[in-house]
Amino acid sequence: MKQLLYGVAYYDEYMPYERLQEDIRMMKTAGINVVRIAESTWSTEEPEEGIFDFSHVIKVLDAMQEAGIYVIIGTPTYAIPAWMAKKYPEVMVMDSTGHRRPYGARQIMDITNKEYRFFAERIIRKLMEVVQGYSHVIGFQLDNESKHFGTCSENVHEMFVSYMKKRFQGDLKCLNEEFGLDYWSNRINSWEEFPSVVGTINGSLGCEFAKFQRSLVTEYLQCQRKIVDEYRRPDQFVTHNFDFEWRGHSFGVQPDVNHYETAKCLTIAGCDIYHPTQDYLTGKEIGFCGDLTRTLKKNNYFVMETQAQGFPNWTPYNGQVRLQAFSHLASGADSVMYWHWHSIHNACETYWKGVLSHNMKENVVYQEVARVGKELARLSPKLIHLKKINQVAIMVSNDSLTAIEWFPFAPGQQPNKKYNDIVRWIYDALFELNVECDIINVEEENLIQYKMIVVPTLYSANQNTLLRLKEYVNAGGCLVSTFKTAFTNENVKVWSDDQPYILTECFGMTYNQFTLPVNVILEDEMLDVDKEERYVELFMELLQPQGASVIATYGHYNWKQYAAITENKFGQGTAIYIGCMTSKAYLKALLSNVLETKNIKEEKQLDIYPISVRKGINEDGHEITYYLNYSHEEQEIRVDNGIELLCDRNVSQDEVIKIAPWDLAIVERK
Amino acid sequence: MKQLLYGVAYYDEYMPYERLQEDIRMMKTAGINVVRIAESTWSTEEPEEGIFDFSHVIKVLDAMQEAGIYVIIGTPTYAIPAWMAKKYPEVMVMDSTGHRRPYGARQIMDITNKEYRFFAERIIRKLMEVVQGYSHVIGFQLDNESKHFGTCSENVHEMFVSYMKKRFQGDLKCLNEEFGLDYWSNRINSWEEFPSVVGTINGSLGCEFAKFQRSLVTEYLQCQRKIVDEYRRPDQFVTHNFDFEWRGHSFGVQPDVNHYETAKCLTIAGCDIYHPTQDYLTGKEIGFCGDLTRTLKKNNYFVMETQAQGFPNWTPYNGQVRLQAFSHLASGADSVMYWHWHSIHNACETYWKGVLSHNMKENVVYQEVARVGKELARLSPKLIHLKKINQVAIMVSNDSLTAIEWFPFAPGQQPNKKYNDIVRWIYDALFELNVECDIINVEEENLIQYKMIVVPTLYSANQNTLLRLKEYVNAGGCLVSTFKTAFTNENVKVWSDDQPYILTECFGMTYNQFTLPVNVILEDEMLDVDKEERYVELFMELLQPQGASVIATYGHYNWKQYAAITENKFGQGTAIYIGCMTSKAYLKALLSNVLETKNIKEEKQLDIYPISVRKGINEDGHEITYYLNYSHEEQEIRVDNGIELLCDRNVSQDEVIKIAPWDLAIVERK
């Protein structure tokens, strides 16, 4: 696309009365230039088996074409019609409870079920036939927020056994050894007797099954891609609406999909990002999810959905809707699309409000959307296709995430943090330091492009990955790893050698004991951190330096002999190991010190959060810098010389400008 | 009845040894004049299918007749015998889990099941034949604490589909539109494919099913009434033992029964009321449940069960048993009946103690019961049939209750209040202001009989109800409504127009946004409320006055432009809208102001809670005033002139009398 997309999900099907022309009028006024339609409306498109009715789709397509509004077509497959559940009950997913889900919600079908796949393919083809003549259909979204929904019915079990037979080339001895199945008499002595993994207590088996389930999602969307490709024009994109681990809002790496693998079947990555607002709007979710989605294809991406009004507790403060929209662009998004245009009058998302409230009239949010719409229309040439080149990357791993579900840091303790808590602990510290980063996959080959790679709890990894990390340091990189990295192999079998496996030389350190911290603090002579921020929580490894210098030790009478954080020169690079969970303040002090001493972050003045500073290069090759005020107080900042785009005025080097609460500035430097 | 009934539930079946004559002797000594028998003892009455044995019933009937103690017969249908469950497993209720309940507890049968209904009718007929000759059988209780028990087996689904077909006159298009079934592909395109509602995410469907389930209870008790009517004498009453939403004690409107509808098949309303005691005895549960039950048939009612000793944490303080008994009468009850005479020696209610402890001897509670018995015998002519004419009513709605279950105020927040919390927030404030009220149904036609009607969260209501409320204000009434009133129609479809629907003109106010309060206080210039009682909790609507005067605004930097509470003159009346949940103290200050300025509460001196003042007119046309001391401290109060009945002495106008802890006074003014 040649312009920033500013859009909404639109459901003519859900309207309480005929609204289309009025809605289009209001959209045009607000600068909305694209709508996403058709996803999740299968039951209106195929009201009875084999009976098709695309009148809503055609009506909207015609009207949008006339109005000059682009359309993205979603395949409607993530919510099945009632007739299918009634006639083909086996399409309903059976999860580890052993029960099929009852009909009602979306995302309750077995994506591997043959009948479901037959019907899904047919409705996609019918829909594609209907929409392919329209020139303003700019692209397609495959399914929506696809996941495996925990499917583990008999057919999935059989597929899994075949997968395992292939993975182990039929060698049960190897499987039994690698997975430690002798334990508690779980040994498998024939492929026919391979028991269902539903009740397994073997984490290796459980993690492998989760990995297999993730592969089902990839295969499912690959199939949709193939079907769509038979109909689409070369100028039409194919995207998906990835979502993230959900903790009442988008939070971290998605457990049930390998985004990196699945993104290969898209022409452009897309995602939805939902986040707290009001006093809890921090920019971090917009940052994290955007950085990850951008890294998927190392290119710009679409925000397919984000909140307008959202939940009652998300009703935005003045300025927040606008701040959010520009924050997405600051991460490299080429679209901001609201879910959804109008609030719904029935069913379970009645209180997930859209741009319009239930009375369907102009309101304060609509007015702010309209303000953004005008600004985007004006600034689109300056802001579109923002390129970002980051010095820092965080390496994430679906497999480690699942493994930490099986082997939690502190089982039975509250609150028991999970993998994504560690990822966000790292990300949020960097975010507050205004250090932008990519979120790379564990498979990433080109590590040396980054000056620093931070590895949160890479608990399960194969030898290749660990060797690549070692070589990265050797070649001059700065590797920062947290506890529990390099503890198990790709089969979640603990390495029966010194930890961290392969990396002991690189880190100049080893350990064979760990415990949960009770009244333990960090002691060091390097960092300026208050005493109350020096606590250790969650987990601590008892590090024994073998060449590394000790950054911090444990302040505790029985553990004081052990190191908590170490730093080691290895080859041309540096490897820092954080053996325990610290406060965010301590981590920031540590990372800040590393960034400075390793010359990774040059600009000291960027320590100005709650102003979030995000940079990139626009199509003209100019540097664009966003200054986003994530606070309810006015902030003063110094800017570089350039043009402040929103006010369209020149700013000079080191000029102090004021940014109002929840407001922003954008400076273009030529 | 011509005398106050003072009674107990009596189970000869449960006695550990032969006790009947000893128990009767003790009852006579204590002034007990009625026993309720036979409910819940089906397995002794029909030990084997078709084999009947009423020897316990006959034995007790004979002995009570001889002793001059009245008997109320309960139909035994709410606890089924083991043989029925064994031979006819489908009588066990299947709830939304899809599993039939295992045998053991009471209230686990499917009240729509044909076999169950056959056996129920037969046992009722057999029992009626046995008891119909006894003149001291004064009436009947149909079943006990009847509810639908969540029944949703296949036959119930079919009944529901028939019900829906009739309700929508076969028009699926109308159903799909009204219920918004296009959402997430839930559209229903044939009655045959109507899916089970068990898994539905559509609140309209869920609420309609709950309403249908409530109608099953009404139909079930109507059938019992018809059977009993074939046998009963005209002087015998028919009642039921309604119970309330249970939160460890009787709390609020019953979700699973429409008391107002079901009461139509009774000649007199009856209920059980269980409440905290000791330091937590407030009179509010006795008041609320009594006021509601009295309103059902706008007449006196029976307290069929209340606690003697009850749970271990309810062991009464000295005086509380007596205070409770008179409190029931003060609300218009014509009976106080304890559950139960003796404590049980086995099974799950072993620790729900009766008048007698497990040793079956006299104890302190028995002694207090006996004191009450003597007083009631003496004062019965003065206290029976107390008539109450209240100026204030609270309007309640089963449908809104269920709808708020589906659409909670603050989903995922803790503590998340429910519909009955709002009802009790209102009721308790009025109770503490000593403003007595009726609890009217949403169908009530004669609104203008009340000077003030308070409407807590009438979330789901049809146009007629809303128009009636509007007309009530127009005609001079004072309407006070809380947030979330008039938000959805009778199908729980949000009105796609300005909120509060139909009533915007009446309230002189509208809103289209709402949020959850975080650090928000109420600001006003009218009410004298401490700062720490000015917090807003749970939910807040952002009110925009259109003619109304603003009573309070929100103290919060982003919401300060919006009103929180408004007052509007409309026609001859006044309409006050409370857009958020306040503290009880704030609500009391607000209501007190309204009651005073609108001249609804004349007697300022009634602000004397923990003395609860309850009034009525006795059969002689005299005003009876109860002064009930709900505290552990002696209280001094001023009384009108009249006779204090308990001490039988004259009191003069404005005389100050002392009321001991947990004690009371009753003044009759001629």
Add this chain to the structure above:
Amino acid sequence: MKQLLYGVAYYDEYMPYERLQEDIRMMKTAGINVVRIAESTWSTEEPEEGIFDFSHVIKVLDAMQEAGIYVIIGTPTYAIPAWMAKKYPEVMVMDSTGHRRPYGARQIMDITNKEYRFFAERIIRKLMEVVQGYSHVIGFQLDNESKHFGTCSENVHEMFVSYMKKRFQGDLKCLNEEFGLDYWSNRINSWEEFPSVVGTINGSLGCEFAKFQRSLVTEYLQCQRKIVDEYRRPDQFVTHNFDFEWRGHSFGVQPDVNHYETAKCLTIAGCDIYHPTQDYLTGKEIGFCGDLTRTLKKNNYFVMETQAQGFPNWTPYNGQVRLQAFSHLASGADSVMYWHWHSIHNACETYWKGVLSHNMKENVVYQEVARVGKELARLSPKLIHLKKINQVAIMVSNDSLTAIEWFPFAPGQQPNKKYNDIVRWIYDALFELNVECDIINVEEENLIQYKMIVVPTLYSANQNTLLRLKEYVNAGGCLVSTFKTAFTNENVKVWSDDQPYILTECFGMTYNQFTLPVNVILEDEMLDVDKEERYVELFMELLQPQGASVIATYGHYNWKQYAAITENKFGQGTAIYIGCMTSKAYLKALLSNVLETKNIKEEKQLDIYPISVRKGINEDGHEITYYLNYSHEEQEIRVDNGIELLCDRNVSQDEVIKIAPWDLAIVERK
């Protein structure tokens, strides 16, 4: 055995690579003289149905024989192979949920299932044939941590009905009366219609079923004993690995096994004891579980499993591993065996670490184990077969435990304490007073051997037991009972007479009311206890003295007339009744007073906890006294004259010696 056993569980099956000779070398160095093998490895021993492979067993047996390390053989029956679950799905236990457990974990089979029992017998016989030639196999462990796993499938129901028919000699009338089944129509009128107890609300039935389920475990292990006896030599022992109520660690009386009954089929009792460490290491779990296990057969016992490193939060402080080992011996254990030798690299116990960490090398724990090994080797003749003669006993009851599950002290209140909380409240107070005790069963006949018997909540007991306790006091014993003792009979039917039943005369006190304490304190003129330790919690009975002297009353305006704690002379003895739950501090003061005034505890100087003092008589007839420092601070104590064995030096009467943190001294007095 003639020497203290110091051992580990060893699993050649789980090794990540060939380790046997290296492990043996390390064991020998560390003084390990026994390994337990073969339990839980069924799937390697019988990889396919009827195909046997004991190569791991034979290999380890041969190597251990050569190394001079003893071997204990565990029957492998508590974890079944996958093929069995696949081919015979009915071997999987069905619990009260009505679902069979899925395959995966251990302890998920129905121990009454015929197929399971067939396979279990066969694998035991095959294993016994393999091992019977080895002279260094010193004994056998039957199964492991056996329990009934909640089994209640159809066959168990049938067995239960037969059991009940026998128990009640076919007399249903008696059953109905005793169990109060008329209540809620639960009457059973034919044995054929006996309903499943899964849904019962009748606590008598529920408790009887639990008792029956416990008897299944006894029968199951008796059968294993018989099989093993066909093969074993007279010098070989038979033991079991009993475990305890688990609350994240060993805590109290096992609900699901009657240890006293089951121990009859063993030649020596054995158990596992797992406990908190670090700052939470108190010695109490080691004490309680050891005292109970020793009492089972009134003899020395084996600690079959205890932790080396254990959970991450158990990683021991320096010295704790050694302190723990000697603590076991101080209770009369003849073995200390670690679970397990090496940490496991897969599956759900990966983080339950053994002596070796995952890298399988020497570490600090191994070094401490080796130190202990050397000391044990040297001191074995002095420390083995320690005999203990205690003056005090605590009487425990499985039946009361289950009954309190059905009838909790404070239902719905948090935290709601359970039976074992009362047991441990008593035990822990005595432990801190350094008063050693036996943990006797309710069936114990010889009560008068003890000067004092403490009875925590003997809620369900038959007349014989109560009469025995009464006679014990009459004969001169000092009986201390808590609340809720003697409340129900052996059928959990509340006695319909004065409480405490049979014992009112003995205690000189009765009561018929009780409640839950809210702001109640204890008032007395005898005990020196701080005000903040005088609170009453959980439950309180309103005691009415009838001859007893009142030790404490309730400080509360409405309960002040009642006694809380009473003391009564009865016959030659004294009976003290504690009518409520007090703080531990208050209980200690009370017990201390009683112990002193009754001359039960002579040595005042033993109030030196955190030094735990444990005594016994060794084989030479000398008194051995352990002084165990359960604190992180050095302690000074006075000792008797004798030889301090660890340092091998003489100590003189009243000499003050220092004990380092988590260290100990052992003094032998000739």
